[in-house]
Amino acid sequence: MARRKAKWAGNAKTAIGLVLIGGFALLAIVGPWVAPYDPSQRSADLLSGPSSRHWFGTTSLGQDIFSQVLVGARGVMLIGFGAAAVATMLAVAVGVSAGYFGGWTDEGLSLLSNVFLVLPAVPLAIIVSSLLHGASDLAVLLMIGCTSWAWGARVLRAQTLSLRRRDYVEAARSVGEPARRIIGFEIVPNLTAVITSSFVGNVMFAVMAELVLAFVGVSGTSDWNWGTILFWAQSQQALAQGAWWWFVPVGLAIALLGTALSLLSFGVDEFVNPRLRETARHRVRTWTGRAVRIRGGFTPVLELVTQAGAEDDAVLRVERLSVDYGVGEAATTAVREVSFTLRRGEVLGIAGESGSGKSSLVQGIARLLPPPAVIRSGSVRYFAPAAEPVEVLALTPAELRAFRWEKLAIVFQSAMSSLNPVHKISAQLTDVLATHRPGMTAAARRERAAELLRLVGIPPNRLGSYPHELSGGMRQRVMIGMALALEPEIVILDEPTTALDVVTQRQILLRLTSLQKRLGFSVVFVTHDLALLAEFADRVALMYGGRVCEVAPVAELVRAPAHPYGVGLLSSFPELSGPRRKLTGIAGTPPDPRTMPSGCAYHPRCPRAFDGCAGAVPELLPLGPGKQEHAVACWLHQSGRSVDRS
Numbered sequence: 001m002a003r004r005k006a007k008w009a010g011n012a013k014t015a016i017g018l019v020l021i022g023g024f025a026l027l028a029i030v031g032p033w034v035a036p037y038d039p040s041q042r043s044a045d046l047l048s049g050p051s052s053r054h055w056f057g058t059t060s061l062g063q064d065i066f067s068q069v070l071v072g073a074r075g076v077m078l079i080g081f082g083a084a085a086v087a088t089m090l091a092v093a094v095g096v097s098a099g100y101f102g103g104w105t106d107e108g109l110s111l112l113s114n115v116f117l118v119l120p121a122v123p124l125a126i127i128v129s130s131l132l133h134g135a136s137d138l139a140v141l142l143m144i145g146c147t148s149w150a151w152g153a154r155v156l157r158a159q160t161l162s163l164r165r166r167d168y169v170e171a172a173r174s175v176g177e178p179a180r181r182i183i184g185f186e187i188v189p190n191l192t193a194v195i196t197s198s199f200v201g202n203v204m205f206a207v208m209a210e211l212v213l214a215f216v217g218v219s220g221t222s223d224w225n226w227g228t229i230l231f232w233a234q235s236q237q238a239l240a241q242g243a244w245w246w247f248v249p250v251g252l253a254i255a256l257l258g259t260a261l262s263l264l265s266f267g268v269d270e271f272v273n274p275r276l277r278e279t280a281r282h283r284v285r286t287w288t289g290r291a292v293r294i295r296g297g298f299t300p301v302l303e304l305v306t307q308a309g310a311e312d313d314a315v316l317r318v319e320r321l322s323v324d325y326g327v328g329e330a331a332t333t334a335v336r337e338v339s340f341t342l343r344r345g346e347v348l349g350i351a352g353e354s355g356s357g358k359s360s361l362v363q364g365i366a367r368l369l370p371p372p373a374v375i376r377s378g379s380v381r382y383f384a385p386a387a388e389p390v391e392v393l394a395l396t397p398a399e400l401r402a403f404r405w406e407k408l409a410i411v412f413q414s415a416m417s418s419l420n421p422v423h424k425i426s427a428q429l430t431d432v433l434a435t436h437r438p439g440m441t442a443a444a445r446r447e448r449a450a451e452l453l454r455l456v457g458i459p460p461n462r463l464g465s466y467p468h469e470l471s472g473g474m475r476q477r478v479m480i481g482m483a484l485a486l487e488p489e490i491v492i493l494d495e496p497t498t499a500l501d502v503v504t505q506r507q508i509l510l511r512l513t514s515l516q517k518r519l520g521f522s523v524v525f526v527t528h529d530l531a532l533l534a535e536f537a538d539r540v541a542l543m544y545g546g547r548v549c550e551v552a553p554v555a556e557l558v559r560a561p562a563h564p565y566g567v568g569l570l571s572s573f574p575e576l577s578g579p580r581r582k583l584t585g586i587a588g589t590p591p592d593p594r595t596m597p598s599g600c601a602y603h604p605r606c607p608r609a610f611d612g613c614a615g616a617v618p619e620l621l622p623l624g625p626g627k628q629e630h631a632v633a634c635w636l637h638q639s640g641r642s643v644d645r646s
């Protein structure tokens with residue numbers, strides 16, 4: 001708290017803005033009491049300039065303009081801030097709901113906003129005030145507030161639309177947070193700058209609208225506010241008479257109020273955006289980590305392969321899972337009837353070229369597919385120890401929230417964007433615990449958060465840091481710590497070390513695998529990097545064109561890949577030991593899922609293809625007796641022939 005206060009104080013713009021606004025607020029409170037004259041009281045000093053008796057001069061009736069300015073501040077501040085508060089609350093409620101919930105809610109609320117956008121607020125207020133023969137301050141406040149929210153709502157809707165798919169919002173959803181909490185904790189804090197500037201804009205608009213109403217004489221010409229002063233100055237032709245003092249002081253007061261609001265808006269922007277703030281202050285030394293990508297993903301391994309003895313120790317079983325993007329004739333199939341079993345305590349690697357369907361598969365398993373993706377068919381069963389299997393695809397939203405994170409945790413690809421930039425690491429770690437362990441005390445949650453940081457090799461004093469104060473590798477480890485918060489049985493990592501330097505990559509994976517051995521969870525590790533899998537995985541499944549084409553224990557796959565695609569992939573990587581050999585790679589490009597080749601999807605690129613390969617899709621079958629663990633979907637093997645490693 002003290003640190004926060006110091007930051008406010010250290011922000012000169014905020015401080016000046018606050019002092020000025022505070023001054024105006026004080027004026028609004030005490031103005032009528034400290035004014036030297038009654039603002040309506042006439043005197044013999046007609047239209048005289050500033051003097052020691054009348055600091056701001058007098059009107060054509062001899063009234064003291066200084067007193068009028070002091071007394072008038074109350075109405076301006078009351079209506080300006082009151083109407084802005086009403087407008088901002090309406091804008092947040094409408095804009096955030098429309099952006100977050102989408103669908104019919106969005107359509108209905110957007111229609112409402114559009115209607116209010118075309119309503120001319122000030123002329124409407126003038127007409128209503130005229131009908132009421134002069135409206136009260138409260139009526140003016142409500143009129144302005146209720147007619148000026150629509151623009152802010154549109155901006156907030158657009159911002160919410162861009163926030164709702166951010167990784168940290170998806171992460172919160174996957175943690176099982178209810179919508180109101182996601183909106184309150186993940187979305188609205190990130191809109192603070194927009195809400196503040198919307199509020200400041202609304203104050204300015206309300207002040208102006210109120211001045212216009214007073215200026216045209218519809219909100220009562222005897223109630224003193226700054227608009228009333230301008231109304232009388234205009235009607236008595238002060239400008240033509242050279243009585244500049246009649247409108248200049250009030251004009252300066254309005255300009256000063258606008259300046260104060262703008263300064264406050266800038267200051268709040270810096271305050272709520274730690275990155276902006278840090279540029280102006282000393283920066284905590286962080287590693288130079290680049291953005292880290294971590295995403296959760298399973299990949300298919302074949303059911304047949306895992307039949308021998310695998311059933312008892314299965315923790316997750318995926319059967320014939322298919323994922324489409326879109327529906328009907330326009331649908332593109334990204335995952336095609338993938339089946340695999342994940343065993344308790346194993347690290348299953350999933351590899352394949354870009355576009356082979358790895359992420360779609362993993363997101364399908366966790367039911368985190370973004371629209372327009374849909375699960376077309378299949379089954380995902382979770383096996384709890386000594387309990388009935390659970391069909392994940394049939395879970396209700398509430399059951400799904402409990403399943404994710406408790407049983408299955410996902411580390412998203414981008415650690416930086418998975419961590420909410422406006423919350424400290426401690427808040428983000430304890431939030432997962434608060435959602436799933438409501439009975440835990442705040443102190444216990446904080447202790448557990450520190451323990452989780454220690455677990456992933458980060459000093460607990462980093463709990464007070466913001467995400468941007470950590471290196472890419474540290475952020476990634478925080479995400480892994482967060483995934484382990486509830487001790488899940490399955491952890492999905494999707495390309496967890498892409499974009500990190502090789503040293504950091506290895507450090508993180510070594511720590512992860514040592515934790516995995518200690519805590520006993522199962523890992524699905526999606527990556528392009530076969531060399532990493534060779535070091536860290538127990539088994540590897542290769543994906544091509546949305547299907548698993550080969551699955552085997554990692555040592556066997558590296559030693560003797562059976563599918564020509566596996567051969568090609570391994571030929572693209574240098575070996576760590578042994579004689580030097582030419583890296584050949586794979587000619588051509590992966591297939592477009594919209595125009596998938598017939599038969600084996602790899603046949604157009606396959607150096608061993610023969611006529612039969614284009615006919616039908618080969619099944620994923622064990623290589624033979626004694627090779628139950630090594631399965632391949634290739635016509636070469638199904639017709640009894642073998643393939644040489646080239």
Ligand SMILES: Nc1ncnc2c1ncn2[C@@H]1O[C@H](COP(=O)(O)OP(=O)(O)OP(=O)(O)O)[C@@H](O)[C@H]1O
Pocket residue numbers: 325332333334352353354355356357358359360361371372592593
């Ligand atoms: N929103 C989408 N609309 C249509 N098709 C999509 C969409 N997202 C992905 N696809 C298609 O689905 C297929 C599988 O994509 P996916 O991202 O799952 O593959 P990947 O193996 O994870 O690739 P990468 O390693 O590049 O992340 C791709 O061919 C892609 O064209």
